[in-house]
Amino acid sequence: MSTHQxxxxxxxxxxxxxxxxALSRSALAQAAPKPAQAxxxxxxxxxxxxxxxxIPNFExxxxxxxxxxxxxxxxxxxxxxxxxxxxxxSGFRFLDDKGERFLAxxxxxxxxTGAIRYVNGKMVGLDDVAAAPILNSEGxxxxxxxxxxxxxxxxxxGSAVYVGLERVNxxxxxxxxxxxxxxxxxxxxxPSAIRKLPYNKGLEALVFVPRDMKSQPLAGTLIALSEGxxxxxxxxxxxxxxxxxPGQFSVKRTDKQFISDAVLLPSGELLILERKFSWFxxxxxxxxxxxxxxIAPGALVDGPVLFEADLGHEVDNxxxxxxxxxxEGETVLTMVSDDNFSMLQxxxxxxxxxxx
Numbered sequence: 142m143s144t145h146q147x148x149x150x151x152x153x154x155x156x157x158x159x160x161x162x163a164l165s166r167s168a169l170a171q172a173a174p175k176p177a178q179a180x181x182x183x184x185x186x187x188x189x190x191x192x193x194x195x196i197p198n199f200e201x202x203x204x205x206x207x208x209x210x211x212x213x214x215x216x217x218x219x220x221x222x223x224x225x226x227x228x229x230x231s232g233f234r235f236l237d238d239k240g241e242r243f244l245a246x247x248x249x250x251x252x253x254t255g256a257i258r259y260v261n262g263k264m265v266g267l268d269d270v271a272a273a274p275i276l277n278s279e280g281x282x283x284x285x286x287x288x289x290x291x292x293x294x295x296x297x298x299g300s301a302v303y304v305g306l307e308r309v310n311x312x313x314x315x316x317x318x319x320x321x322x323x324x325x326x327x328x329x330x331x332p333s334a335i336r337k338l339p340y341n342k343g344l345e346a347l348v349f350v351p352r353d354m355k356s357q358p359l360a361g362t363l364i365a366l367s368e369g370x371x372x373x374x375x376x377x378x379x380x381x382x383x384x385x386x387p388g389q390f391s392v393k394r395t396d397k398q399f400i401s402d403a404v405l406l407p408s409g410e411l412l413i414l415e416r417k418f419s420w421f422x423x424x425x426x427x428x429x430x431x432x433x434x435x436i437a438p439g440a441l442v443d444g445p446v447l448f449e450a451d452l453g454h455e456v457d458n459x460x461x462x463x464x465x466x467x468x469e470g471e472t473v474l475t476m477v478s479d480d481n482f483s484m485l486q487x488x489x490x491x492x493x494x495x496x497x
Contacts (some may be wrong), residue, residue: 143414152270180480181249182284186273186322189224191255193266196455196489209454211447212493215473216263216428217455220488226251226272226487232295232304232347233404233461233477240465240473244322246292246304248479250275250284252322257490263466264492275304275313280325283313293460294346294402296363303329303363305344310336310345312365312382334389335365335380342369346403348411350384350433357409357433359384364436366392366413376441384442388438395443398427402462406472406495409433414448414462414476423452426459428474447497457487464495471495 196217198204207214220227229247236254237240242445245253274282275292283306284290295304297447300318304326305311312335313326335344345368351360355496362384376391377400392400398415405411411431418424431444457478464474472495480486 150240151279153494159373166403172267181229181247181251182282182290183226183272183274183458184282185250186271187224187272188269189222189227191220191224193264193490194262195265196491198455199450199491200454202453208496209448209450209493210428211495211497212313212474213496215494216265217489217491218264220267220490222270222492224272227253227270228480228482230477230488231293231479233466234295234296234297234302234463235473235475240467244295244297244302245461245477246275246295248291248293248307249482250282250290250292251356252297254322262420264490270328271322276325277313277325278325278327283326288413291341293345293368293452294347294365295461296349298349298351298363301349303349305347305365306342307345307368308341310338310343312347320439329363329382331365331382332380332387332389334378338367338370338378342399343367345400346413347407350405354409358386359433359436361385362387364403364405364411366403368401374441377381381436381438386438390436390438390440390442391482392431393441393443396427398469400415401426401460404462404464405433406464407466409467411436412464413444413458416459424456424458425449425451426456428462445494448493455489455491457489459489460489461490 199214227234231248232246241256252273258266270399275369288308289320290306291308293307296303302315304313312329315324346366348364350359350362354360363382365380366377372391376394398417413429428448435442461477478489480488
């Protein structure tokens with residue numbers, strides 16, 4: 142290794158070390174509770190500027206490489222904004238079938254809407270980005286109530302939008318047909334076991350199984366996955382809310398990973414985005430595929446790993462995932478990162494084609 146390469150290697154890993162220090166979820170979980178930070182929240186809808194810098198290569202060490210497990214890298218963006226409330230993105234869902242219009246949320250109780258702009262199939266920027274406070278049933282920002290700000294998970298059922306709040310382990314439902322991001326949220330009745338999930342490691346992923354998936358027993362069910370709630374055998378806890386067979390199930394935990402989000406493919410595969418932190422290796426992420434039909438009350442489910450990445454790749458604290466199918470029939474996965482409003486981290490938007 143040349144002196145220049147050695148220096149780049151050292152600087153890269155030194156920077157990674159500082160970044161992963163900020164990413165330590167275990168450290169965050171042990172920190173004293175703190176309310177939503179005023180500078181990172183909004184009190185009224187507002188249009189914001191978001192700048193985008195392209196990420197030409199997912200693995201800077203090997204710029205010719207585009208295949209990573211079952212995924213092929215398409216494009217990526219580093220997103221920045223002069224608006225202090227932009228960041229902390231913890232949930233992401235497309236609002237159309239083209240993979241353009243999106244709905245996202247921050248963990249500081251804020252909605253973000255906008256559209257991804259493409260050139261020759263590659264992301265190049267965001268258009269028409271707006272921010273708005275997430276409202277409670279009284280039309281007030283949810284952040285006004287203590288701990289009701291850690292909005293970590295997001296699911297859609299047509300115009301109905303579900304949001305999971307991690308610190309209080311509650312689920313809210315919003316009817317976007319009534320005002321979009323100005324809709325008022327209603328608390329969804331949930332099993333008491335959800336509210337007993339660990340502080341700051343509660344509801345991290347929500348997925349709604351469409352009612353028109355007639356071949357799926359879980360059609361019409363909201364799947365809620367915990368980040369770090371464990372069953373008696375140390376596996377991660379999930380819940381089936383509503384639908385024909387409500388109940389609790391478990392996701393096999395391997396390699397000390399924690400769940401950060403999930404998405405359901407039209408094929409009936411549930412893709413689970415996971416991450417882990419180590420003081421030696423930093424942040425690691427992966428995607429597992431689990432057959433939806435294997436999920437049922439009392440079940441222990443598992444599936445193969447499709448994708449893995451670490452700080453040798455262009456990743457950060459990846460917390461959101463969604464999918465869309467292109468006009469050519471390609472399944473595209475989109476991932477977004479939560480920068481924790483830290484100068485040491487980045488808001489990334491990454492896209493891959495599912496090739497296997």
